[in-house]
Amino acid sequence: DEQLVLQCQITLNGNGERLLMARDITRLHRLEQIRRDFVANVSHELRTPLTVLTGYLEIYQDIAEVLPSRLECSLPQMQKQTARMQNLVDDLLLLSRLESNDRSGEDARRLNLASMLETIRRDAEALSDSGQRITLEIHSTLDLMGCEQELQSAISNLAFNAVRYSGSGSQIVLRWRALGDGACVEVQDDGEGIAAIHIPRLTERFYRVDKGRSTATGGTGLGLAIVKHVLLRHEARLEIDSQLGQGATFRCVFPHQLVVASSS
Numbered sequence: 001d002e003q004l005v006l007q008c009q010i011t012l013n014g015n016g017e018r019l020l021m022a023r024d025i026t027r028l029h030r031l032e033q034i035r036r037d038f039v040a041n042v043s044h045e046l047r048t049p050l051t052v053l054t055g056y057l058e059i060y061q062d063i064a065e066v067l068p069s070r071l072e073c074s075l076p077q078m079q080k081q082t083a084r085m086q087n088l089v090d091d092l093l094l095l096s097r098l099e100s101n102d103r104s105g106e107d108a109r110r111l112n113l114a115s116m117l118e119t120i121r122r123d124a125e126a127l128s129d130s131g132q133r134i135t136l137e138i139h140s141t142l143d144l145m146g147c148e149q150e151l152q153s154a155i156s157n158l159a160f161n162a163v164r165y166s167g168s169g170s171q172i173v174l175r176w177r178a179l180g181d182g183a184c185v186e187v188q189d190d191g192e193g194i195a196a197i198h199i200p201r202l203t204e205r206f207y208r209v210d211k212g213r214s215t216a217t218g219g220t221g222l223g224l225a226i227v228k229h230v231l232l233r234h235e236a237r238l239e240i241d242s243q244l245g246q247g248a249t250f251r252c253v254f255p256h257q258l259v260v261a262s263s264s
């Protein structure tokens with residue numbers, strides 16, 4: 001009893017008549033479902049062996065002084081790589097959950113952006129090791145209706161990218177401001193910037209401007225894909241303003257129905 005999935009388009013012809021075009025995308029839809037399930041299952045299956053490996057590495061760390069020196073030397077590298085794999089699996093699982101529209105029990109609620117952005121600012125500062133200045137600009141007292149965990153993780157991804165892709169001594173600003181028809185969070189940096197041809201593709205999974213460099217920065221290649229899906233679920237959108245060598249501004253634009261007067 002498989003359902004038929006149709007993609008429909010209504011157009012007007014020269015005589016002002018409406019034309020309805022329907023395309024059967026059942027097979028495409030099914031393949032997409034198989035891809036999503038596959039990624040979700042693989043990520044889930046990788047979790048257990050990773051937990052076991054991490055556990056053993058912790059034991060080795062505790063007894064490092066009695067280990068043969070060759071093994072001891074390789075410990076930091078093994079820990080680094082398992083942590084990287086763990087981040088990747090966590091991000092893949094998060095992305096699968098976001099795609100499958102599973103809200104995992106978290107409902108939208110009233111959020112105070114000033115305190116959320118301050119937490120993110122502090123986390124970003126902890127990640128930064130090169131004297132970057134990260135400041136907060138709160139231009140609006142409005143609250144936002146949204147899922148706290150999801151938005152926190154999306155905006156953190158933007159802030160961490162700003163730290164990772166702008167050099168020492170750079171300035172990073174986290175900003176909350178009202179727009180004519182809604183409000184936005186902006187994450188602005190004065191780092192290396194992005195050439196125009198890359199911008200439309202940045203939210204694709206594993207798309208990277210500089211493959212070699214990005215893996216060294218510790219990202220998973222899924223950050224902006226996660227941001228895009230979180231915003232989609234909030235009926236919000238991501239705007240990216242950047243030019244090579246001119247820094248970058250990532251803007252999360254929230255529609256007016258999500259922006260409410262502050263309760264305090």
Ligand code: ADP
Nearest residue numbers: 161162165208209214219220221222223224248
């Ligand atoms: P990751 O950072 O793990 O590679 P993301 O999806 O978060 O994955 O970002 C995709 C790519 O977009 C990065 O590899 C980088 O090339 C580019 N990028 C993201 N944020 C910035 C930024 N603030 N400045 C310059 N380039 C950026």
